[in-house]
Amino acid sequence: MSNTAQAQLGAVLAAGGPELGELLERTEERLARVAEGHGERLAHHAGGTLAAGGKRLRPMLLFLCASELDERLVAAGVAVELLHMATLVHDDVLDAAELRRGRATVFAEGGRGAAAATGDLLFSRAFAELAATESEEAVRALSAASSALARGELMQRADAWDGEVTPERYLERCRLKTASLFEASCRLGALFGGRPELADRLGSFGERLGVAFQMLDDVLDVSGPPERTGKPRGADLLDGTVTLPLILARERDPSLAVPVRCAEEAAAVCDRIAATGALEDARERALGYVGEAKRALDGVALSDQRARALQLVADGVVERYA
Amino acid sequence: MSNTAQAQLGAVLAAGGPELGELLERTEERLARVAEGHGERLAHHAGGTLAAGGKRLRPMLLFLCASELDERLVAAGVAVELLHMATLVHDDVLDAAELRRGRATVFAEGGRGAAAATGDLLFSRAFAELAATESEEAVRALSAASSALARGELMQRADAWDGEVTPERYLERCRLKTASLFEASCRLGALFGGRPELADRLGSFGERLGVAFQMLDDVLDVSGPPERTGKPRGADLLDGTVTLPLILARERDPSLAVPVRCAEEAAAVCDRIAATGALEDARERALGYVGEAKRALDGVALSDQRARALQLVADGVVERYA
Numbered sequence: 001m002s003n004t005a006q007a008q009l010g011a012v013l014a015a016g017g018p019e020l021g022e023l024l025e026r027t028e029e030r031l032a033r034v035a036e037g038h039g040e041r042l043a044h045h046a047g048g049t050l051a052a053g054g055k056r057l058r059p060m061l062l063f064l065c066a067s068e069l070d071e072r073l074v075a076a077g078v079a080v081e082l083l084h085m086a087t088l089v090h091d092d093v094l095d096a097a098e099l100r101r102g103r104a105t106v107f108a109e110g111g112r113g114a115a116a117a118t119g120d121l122l123f124s125r126a127f128a129e130l131a132a133t134e135s136e137e138a139v140r141a142l143s144a145a146s147s148a149l150a151r152g153e154l155m156q157r158a159d160a161w162d163g164e165v166t167p168e169r170y171l172e173r174c175r176l177k178t179a180s181l182f183e184a185s186c187r188l189g190a191l192f193g194g195r196p197e198l199a200d201r202l203g204s205f206g207e208r209l210g211v212a213f214q215m216l217d218d219v220l221d222v223s224g225p226p227e228r229t230g231k232p233r234g235a236d237l238l239d240g241t242v243t244l245p246l247i248l249a250r251e252r253d254p255s256l257a258v259p260v261r262c263a264e265e266a267a268a269v270c271d272r273i274a275a276t277g278a279l280e281d282a283r284e285r286a287l288g289y290v291g292e293a294k295r296a297l298d299g300v301a302l303s304d305q306r307a308r309a310l311q312l313v314a315d316g317v318v319e320r321y322a
Numbered sequence: 323m324s325n326t327a328q329a330q331l332g333a334v335l336a337a338g339g340p341e342l343g344e345l346l347e348r349t350e351e352r353l354a355r356v357a358e359g360h361g362e363r364l365a366h367h368a369g370g371t372l373a374a375g376g377k378r379l380r381p382m383l384l385f386l387c388a389s390e391l392d393e394r395l396v397a398a399g400v401a402v403e404l405l406h407m408a409t410l411v412h413d414d415v416l417d418a419a420e421l422r423r424g425r426a427t428v429f430a431e432g433g434r435g436a437a438a439a440t441g442d443l444l445f446s447r448a449f450a451e452l453a454a455t456e457s458e459e460a461v462r463a464l465s466a467a468s469s470a471l472a473r474g475e476l477m478q479r480a481d482a483w484d485g486e487v488t489p490e491r492y493l494e495r496c497r498l499k500t501a502s503l504f505e506a507s508c509r510l511g512a513l514f515g516g517r518p519e520l521a522d523r524l525g526s527f528g529e530r531l532g533v534a535f536q537m538l539d540d541v542l543d544v545s546g547p548p549e550r551t552g553k554p555r556g557a558d559l560l561d562g563t564v565t566l567p568l569i570l571a572r573e574r575d576p577s578l579a580v581p582v583r584c585a586e587e588a589a590a591v592c593d594r595i596a597a598t599g600a601l602e603d604a605r606e607r608a609l610g611y612v613g614e615a616k617r618a619l620d621g622v623a624l625s626d627q628r629a630r631a632l633q634l635v636a637d638g639v640v641e642r643y644a
Contacts, residue, residue: 039473041480090442093415094435113416113479116438117472120412120445124468127449131461139453146446150439151361157435158363 008316009055015309016064023063024056027077034082034125045106045118049085052103057313058084061209062185064309065202066193067302072133076188079130079142084181086122087149089115094157095239102230138188145184152177160240163250163257170244171211178217179210201300205310208293213317215286218243219279222270234266244285249278290314330638331377337631338386345385346378349399356404356447367428367440371407374425379635380406383531384507386631387524388515389624394455398510401452401464406503408444409471411437416479417561424552460510467506474499482562485572485579492566493533500539501532523622527632530615535639537608540565541601544592556588566607571600612636 013021035046059077066073091097092105093115099105107115123146130142155173159165186206190199222245224233236243237260250256253276260266273279293314297307335343357368381399388395413419414427415437421427429437445468452464477495481487508528512521544567546555558565559582572578575598582588595601615636619629 038469039476041476042469042473045476087442090438094438110476111479114476116412116416117476117479119442120409120475121469121472123442123445124449124465124472127446127453128461128465131449131453131458131465134456134458136453136456139450143446143450143453147364147443150443150446151364153442154361154363154432154436154439157433157439 008312008319012060012064012309012312012316015305015312016060017305019069020060020063020309023069023073023077024059026074027056027059027081030074030078030129031081034078034129038121041110041114042118042121045110045114046121048103048109049089049106049118049122052101054084054101056081058181058185061182061206061310061313062189063193064306064313065186065189065198065206065302066195067306068194070192070194072135072138072192073189075129075132076138076192079126080145080181080185080188082122082126082129083142083146083149086119086126087153089119089122091153093119094153099230133192135191138191141184141187141191145180148176148180152180156241159242161259162242165242165247167244167247170242170247174211174214175207178214179207182210182213183207195301198300198302201296205293205296208289208296209314209317212286212289212293215244215282215289216317216320219245219282219286222246222273223279224270232263232266234260234263234270237266237269238263244282245273245278248281249273249276252276252278287318290318330634330641334382334386334631334634334638337627337634338382339627341391342382342385342631345391345395345399346382348396349378349381349403352396352400352451353403356400356451363432363436364440364443367432367436368443370425370431371411371428371440371444374423376406376423378403380503380507383504383528383632383635384511385515386628386635387508387511387520387528387624388517389628390516392514392516394457394460394514395511397451397454398460398514401448402467402503402507402510404444404448404451405464405468405471408441408448409475411441411444413475415441416475421552455514457513460513463506463509463513467502470498470502474502478563481564483581484564487564487569489566489569492564492569496533496536497529500536501529504532504535505529517623520622520624523618527615527618530611530618531636531639534608534611534615537566537604537611538639538642541567541604541608544568544595545601546592554585554588556582556585556592559588559591560585566604567595567600570603571595571598574598574600609640612640 031050035043035050058080062077062080063073088100089106092100092107093112096107097105098108106118127139127142130139152173155176183203183206186202187199190196190202218236220229221236221243222233226232253272256269256272260269294311297310300307353372357365357372380402384399384402385395410422411428414422414429415434418429419427420430428440449461449464452461474495477498505525505528508524509521512518512524540558542551543558543565544555548554575594578591578594582591616633619632622629
């Protein structure tokens with residue numbers, strides 16, 4: 001984690017109050033235990049995946065959208081993180097990815113079968129954790145997000161190498177493959193945190209933020225630098241994923257509509273995309289979504305402290321990509 | 323479906339009473355609806371998978387283990403079938419399988435990404451359907467089965483091409499990858515069918531039957547004929563899956579410990595396995611499990627009609643492979 005990100009996280013934790021830290025700690029413990037009890041091999045793969053960390057952004061959003069402490073918040077936080085992990089593990093199978101966050105992926109370590117099984121396990125554990133809350137509404141929310149993730153994944157594969165992808169279609173994909181789980185996280189926080197009447201408003205905050213998150217992630221794939229992202233520039237170009245920077249750049253330089261075949265070519269195309277000014281434009285649009293997300297919080301009956309913490313998370317999403 | 327299988331199914335339906343037919347019909351309708359509402363592409367892939375049919379053996383077991391009609395039985399029946407389908411779709415990705423039940427697989431039609439997403443969707447819908455019952459115990463049972471399926475899948479891949487797999491290890495794999503969902507189906511039937519106190523006994527029936535089912539399926543892979551199984555003989559040999567017929571045959575003919583590289587070689591090895599008498603031996607052991615399953619029903623407080631129908635299903639599993 002960079003120093004800025006660390007400082008940002010510290011600020012969120014401070015604003016979220018002592019109970020936020022405690023909820024996150026209990027989530028961590030629970031995630032560690034989830035991987036156990038399903039056989040040695042799965043424990044190894046699933047444990048490695050969960051320990052690899054990540055920012056636990058989704059559980060954090062969930063907790064920050066809660067006004068009151070409730071035992072079920074931890075179960076819900078664990079569930080959204082498990083679902084997120086499951087999709088990452090399955091994505092690595094599809095992309096034949098060797099590294100994630102600087103560690104060997106389950107796919108690289110155990111092969112396609114191990115990764116598929118580990119993802120399936122994480123999937124089913126996500127729903128099992130949430131079922132412990134005995135809330136049908138909650139399971140429905142997670143299931144809706146899970147369906148959306150699957151649709152988004154499918155849409156991305158269907159649109160691969162397609163020169164005709166519009167910005168609108170790209171945005172719909174961001175909503176499905178990323179924003180849906182951000183939205184569900186915020187909804188679940190409202191639901192179990194004593195503010196079910198705020199579920200729509202907070203869900204909308206999460207959804208906008210999720211779209212921005214994905215857009216900025218796609219900018220970063222082009223801008224790099226690799227030492228910051230942990231992957232070579234233009235990974236999306238190489239697997240045919242058409243993202244906003246490329247879509248906008250093509251409008252300005254139609255000769256960019258070429259398939260990219262190797263890492264050197266990808267880096268060169270990244271430079272050409274950057275030269276069109278498409279990165280600034282895409283970043284600007286993402287910031288627009290962050291602004292919308294923040295405005296969704298206006299007048300929402302959360303404590304000042306919580307509202308402040310949510311704003312900080314929104315800023316953190318931008319910061320990460322600054 | 324063969325004439326014998328059709329007659330068998332007719333006998334089960336007759337013994338199960340009119341409500342069994344109705345429950346199965348409602349399950350069919352619900353499965354058809356599940357695929358809708360998640361985007362056109364997913365509806366196409368998931369709908370095709372669900373319409374491809376199969377025997378609905380797991381929902382049937384579930385309903386037969388119920389003593390009283392309960393709305394939640396259909397939700398549970400749909401859930402176990404969806405989970406089963408999800409694993410089939412994911413298996414097809416791993417095996418790069420083009421055909422299943424004589425139809426093009428999702429993998430063949432839509433590629434790896436479409437199949438992975440479709441499987442994930444079916445997974446999440448399974449838990450969503452079951453969550454509608456608001457029973458934590460039920461979700462726990464399905465989740466346990468789902469974890470076991472993942473472990474079994476992993477074990478199978480880990481043991482691929484391994485000459486040292488023991489019969490005990492093979493049986494453990496059958497329990498995980500097949501029997502666990504049979505067991506969960508019977509448990510759920512007892513739970514929602516007004517007989518929670520019979521969940522262990524009926525679960526044990528399902529578990530034994532599931533082991534037998536997998537063993538006989540593995541015999542069939544070697545014995546064929548292909549026109550009956552819909553796949554060439556020795557598919558397991560080709561993908562390195564070490565099953566009981568090969569394990570037993572190797573004990574008698576150690577020269578069988580060779581990797582198989584093409585369909586012609588596979589057919590020849592199948593003949594050599596058959597020549598050792600290993601198929602009869604494996605079938606005998608499977609029948610032992612069917613016998614154990616039936617004995618688990620002795621004295622169980624089910625109506626004579628239901629007990630008779632469960633016996634018929636057990637016989638049907640054997641019949642299918644006679």
